[in-house]
Amino acid sequence: MNMPTSDFHNINCILGVAVQLNPLRVLDVGCGFGKYGVLVREYLDVWHERLEPSQWRAELVGIEGCERYRNPIHDYVYSEMHFGDACEIVPTLGEFDLILIADMIEHLEKQDARRLVEECLKRSPVVVISTPVEFHSQREILGNPYEVHRCCWRREDFASGIWVHTIRLVACNVFVAGRKPLGKDVIALTDPTDYVYLRSRLKLGWLGLPLSLGLRFLCRLLS
Numbered sequence: 001m002n003m004p005t006s007d008f009h010n011i012n013c014i015l016g017v018a019v020q021l022n023p024l025r026v027l028d029v030g031c032g033f034g035k036y037g038v039l040v041r042e043y044l045d046v047w048h049e050r051l052e053p054s055q056w057r058a059e060l061v062g063i064e065g066c067e068r069y070r071n072p073i074h075d076y077v078y079s080e081m082h083f084g085d086a087c088e089i090v091p092t093l094g095e096f097d098l099i100l101i102a103d104m105i106e107h108l109e110k111q112d113a114r115r116l117v118e119e120c121l122k123r124s125p126v127v128v129i130s131t132p133v134e135f136h137s138q139r140e141i142l143g144n145p146y147e148v149h150r151c152c153w154r155r156e157d158f159a160s161g162i163w164v165h166t167i168r169l170v171a172c173n174v175f176v177a178g179r180k181p182l183g184k185d186v187i188a189l190t191d192p193t194d195y196v197y198l199r200s201r202l203k204l205g206w207l208g209l210p211l212s213l214g215l216r217f218l219c220r221l222l223s
Contacts, residue, residue: 004032004069006103010130011039013167013174014102017128019043020186023097024058027124029086029116030104031062034073040100041077061096063089065107065146087116096124103172106131110151118159121179129153129175133168 018026018040026044028036037060044058059079064070067083074081082089086104099120105113120127135152155175158164163181167174176187 004034004064004066006032006035007130007169007172009169010102010172010174011035013169014100014128014130015039015043017126017176017186018098018100021098021126025096025098026058026060027090027093027096027099027120028060028062028078029090029099029101029120030107031064031074031078031081032069032104034062034071034077036100036102037062037077038073061093066144068142068144087112087119090116090119090123094123097126099124099127101127101129103130103132105129105153106135106149106151107146108150110153110157113151113153114157114159117157117177121159121162121177125180126176126178126182129177130172131175132171133173 014036022044026040028040031037041056041058041060045056048057050056053076056079060077062074062078062081063086064074064081064083065085070081070083082093087108101116101120105116108116117127117129131153136149138147138149141147153173153175155164155166155173158175158177163178165176165182165187167176176182
């Protein structure tokens with residue numbers, strides 16, 4: 001996926017976790033254009049009628065590798081922005097309640113990706129990572145070496161002892177990782193198969209429950 005953008009299919013899953021956790025301090029690693037900054041700010045603050053920046057409750061920190069991608073969104077929605085190598089910057093930023101690594105980790109060599117994820121999990125109880133399911137070659141774009149795809153992050157790349165919930169989407173995996181398991185209320189509506197389940201259960205009366213259970217099993221089997 002070309003920076004400074006990322007796959008829109010991942011938005012619901014990532015935002016769903018963020019909203020359910022309701023974190024006070026969020027780090028957006030590889031924030032690019034600032035899409036997740038806008039969405040997190042909207043649903044953690046504006047949704048709760050905190051419209052003015054002076055009223056905002058959440059502290060939102062962004063890291064972007066390419067300073068040429070700086071734009072007014074960064075200055076408005078993020079509490080602070082850092083430009084440079086995330087592997088070097090993250091250890092300097094303190095503790096967070098949630099860290100997002102959205103469509104960024106594939107731009108790192110695998111050893112650097114592991115180091116970044118381990119460092120993030122030291123500093124936050126929950127880290128959400130979205131990345132392509134398979135490796136797709138990508139060259140340098142816009143004169144930015146950070147655009148090159150260098151690895152394919154998989155579930156087995158997490159360190160042992162880390163709890164991981166995997167959400168399989170059309171072209172990407174979204175990994176919700178934590179130092180301990182998250183409650184079902186956090187991840188219950190992040191998986192598309194659960195939408196099929198809920199929708200059919202609510203719409204089909206007494207037939208809804210057995211049919212929805214069958215549909216959910218089938219969706220998971222085929223995913």
